[in-house]
Amino acid sequence: xxxxxxxxxxxxxxxxxxxxxxxxxxxxxxxxxxxxxxxxxxxxxxxxxxxxxxxxxxxxxxxxxxxxxxxxxxxxxxxxxxxxxxxxxxxxxxxxxxxxxxxxxxxxxxxxxxxxxxxxxxxxxxxxxxxxxxxxxxxxxxxxxxxxxxxxxxxxxxxxxxxxxxxxxxxxxxxxxxxxxxxxxxxxxxxxxxxxxxxxxxxxxxxxxxxxxxxxxxxxxxxxxxxxxxxxxxxxxxxxxxxxxxxxxxxxxxxxxxxxxxxxxxxxxxxxxxxxxxxxxxxxxxxxxxxxxxxxxxxxxxxxxxxxxxxxxxxxxxxxxxxxxxxxxxxxxxxxx
Amino acid sequence: xxxxxxxxxxxxxxxxxxxxxxxxxxxxxxxxxxxxxxxxxxxxxxxxxxxxxxxxxxxxxxxxxxxxxxxxxxxxxxxxxxxxxxxxxxxxxxxxxxxxxxxxxxxxxxxxxxxxxxxxxxxxxxxxxxxxxxxxxxxxxxxxxxxxxxxxxxxxxxxxxxxxxxxxxxxxxxxxxxxxxxxxxxxxxxxxxxxxxxxxxxxxxxxxxxxxxxxxxxxxxxxxxxxxxxxxxxxxxxxxxxxxxxxxxxxxxxxxxxxxxxxxxxxxxxxxxxxxxxxxxxxxxxxxxxxxxxxxxxxxxxxxxxxxxxxxxxxxxxxxxxxxxxxxxxxxxxxxxxxxxxxxxxxxxxxxxxxxxxxxxxxx
Numbered sequence: 103x104x105x106x107x108x109x110x111x112x113x114x115x116x117x118x119x120x121x122x123x124x125x126x127x128x129x130x131x132x133x134x135x136x137x138x139x140x141x142x143x144x145x146x147x148x149x150x151x152x153x154x155x156x157x158x159x160x161x162x163x164x165x166x167x168x169x170x171x172x173x174x175x176x177x178x179x180x181x182x183x184x185x186x187x188x189x190x191x192x193x194x195x196x197x198x199x200x201x202x203x204x205x206x207x208x209x210x211x212x213x214x215x216x217x218x219x220x221x222x223x224x225x226x227x228x229x230x231x232x233x234x235x236x237x238x239x240x241x242x243x244x245x246x247x248x249x250x251x252x253x254x255x256x257x258x259x260x261x262x263x264x265x266x267x268x269x270x271x272x273x274x275x276x277x278x279x280x281x282x283x284x285x286x287x288x289x290x291x292x293x294x295x296x297x298x299x300x301x302x303x304x305x306x307x308x309x310x311x312x313x314x315x316x317x318x319x320x321x322x323x324x325x326x327x328x329x330x331x332x333x334x335x336x337x338x339x340x341x342x343x344x345x346x347x348x349x350x351x352x353x354x355x356x357x358x359x360x361x362x363x364x365x366x367x368x369x370x371x372x373x374x375x376x377x378x379x380x381x382x383x384x385x386x387x388x389x390x391x392x393x394x395x396x397x398x399x400x401x402x403x404x405x406x407x408x409x410x411x412x413x414x415x416x417x418x419x420x421x422x423x424x425x426x427x428x429x430x431x432x433x434x435x436x437x438x439x
Numbered sequence: 440x441x442x443x444x445x446x447x448x449x450x451x452x453x454x455x456x457x458x459x460x461x462x463x464x465x466x467x468x469x470x471x472x473x474x475x476x477x478x479x480x481x482x483x484x485x486x487x488x489x490x491x492x493x494x495x496x497x498x499x500x501x502x503x504x505x506x507x508x509x510x511x512x513x514x515x516x517x518x519x520x521x522x523x524x525x526x527x528x529x530x531x532x533x534x535x536x537x538x539x540x541x542x543x544x545x546x547x548x549x550x551x552x553x554x555x556x557x558x559x560x561x562x563x564x565x566x567x568x569x570x571x572x573x574x575x576x577x578x579x580x581x582x583x584x585x586x587x588x589x590x591x592x593x594x595x596x597x598x599x600x601x602x603x604x605x606x607x608x609x610x611x612x613x614x615x616x617x618x619x620x621x622x623x624x625x626x627x628x629x630x631x632x633x634x635x636x637x638x639x640x641x642x643x644x645x646x647x648x649x650x651x652x653x654x655x656x657x658x659x660x661x662x663x664x665x666x667x668x669x670x671x672x673x674x675x676x677x678x679x680x681x682x683x684x685x686x687x688x689x690x691x692x693x694x695x696x697x698x699x700x701x702x703x704x705x706x707x708x709x710x711x712x713x714x715x716x717x718x719x720x721x722x723x724x725x726x727x728x729x730x731x732x733x734x735x736x737x738x739x740x741x742x743x744x745x746x747x748x749x750x751x752x753x754x755x756x757x758x759x760x761x762x763x764x765x766x767x768x769x770x771x772x773x774x775x776x777x778x779x780x781x782x783x784x785x786x787x788x789x790x791x792x793x794x795x796x797x798x799x800x801x802x803x
Contacts, residue, residue: 194714194749197712205709347516379519381486381743385530
């Protein structure tokens, strides 16, 4: 029987799972992920993790605890850097995550916590893949083949999202090979940038179904991942000093993109309660939105007690405001014209 | 120009001199107070850590006093402190002030910008690089002396027979140090302060509890942020050794000493990755304290401090493995002195009992 490798469905899952899933599957292992977030996984996380941690970290503990007895090996990569030859890193909680897990949860299976440090040299990702494969007893040609294929799947996943495919659809395509027919994009009257870290934006339990709700309200939600990667990169010049954290930089750059290049009607920043980097990012976003044409800005703080009604009320009020604003603007134009 | 800087422990005495000798008018910030905190909290992001808020408040207070330039240190992350300067500047601009915040990042992050900023300060103050060398040596002596005096005061305080006398003498010492300007005077003032502290009547028969203080650098050093925890403990008859002093930090970051290596090596089985701030040192120093016979460890951290939360998650296991009690105190604008006092009393009671039991065990 093939070995089962556990991959918690949280944090970097939403961006990097296609790569690792393909990689392990190609090498002949079975990949086990936890179920999409439920009240159970959240409660489990709150119980296991250190109480001062933020909600996403607790949730990761929960997802890990959920699958730990069902797998032979847990894959908990230590995310240090993902950009070539760049100093940018991740939130300190990500850096210390495998150690936090090890010291908080009992009876864990063996853990693979290889450092993902792609800033070191040009072939860091290949070397990393080799190290991980070696820990699982695989070497040689088949690793290279698996690596090549994984890169391809990962690249397609990112491209699909940038082309406007929903994250879940893109993930299904990358994981199951389902090639869903592209849903024709209906032009919705209101364009809203929903910015934040992928583990908040794409976890519909945590954000109480934010994206679907917005679509039902006639709003087109735009996320960080929908920005073409190169355009996203190019926005880096707007910051005099780069932020230290990868996801924060992405969010900040997307903010500039939606402010300056693709004009949106408003920006919503979804943030986890008590998120350290976001204390800085949120203020920066607020100032930038204000100083670049007074774009409406809403901070949506999410935590383990977030109620659906509360989020809905705030979003509805915000969208109503945007609609009124737009109508007011339109009437000005028609009067003049 | 009127130049100011944030308050961090007793270092303001040395920085004041530095700015003066560069040819600027130093604006010494008022000691952080409830007003600083209120100003800072009102104008900072809600979840910024307490050092950010105190600094924000201090900046607003020195601007009232007319500061045109504010000097502070930066960093390379991933701790948030490295980004303070940028955000402080933006918030100040937003409030309509044109005060300039000059951030000195580590010289390794770019010689050009570091030297450029220094050059700007020297030029506007009509000083040369030669005077800078002289200033550096004088100020460095003073910082070292200030740290030594503080260290000595923490040693003496638990033994004092009259409560509060050490703190009083220590304040006198700071005034003496403030008057010393040249290197020679600083050396003399230092001797005088040592002598003064030495005259404090002590009870040498006491065997004070030994507590190591670990955690984030700003709340360790600035007494206002940690509610003067070292004095409080000292007056309860506890000897405290804190993990970091400003001069140590400077020699470490500039690569002149490598004292942190031992702590990082000790932390390795638990945390094999630098996580920014002083997170890894909190873990490593706790282990070293346990080996060096300390009775307990107190971890100080600002509320929502990222590296220290990681450290806390790991410290519970360290505490079990190395059988050393650890008390974590998260500080924010709501922390009250009475609440802290109660927790410290309970903690020291526990340590006393523990020590008593050990002694009995050893006798049996």
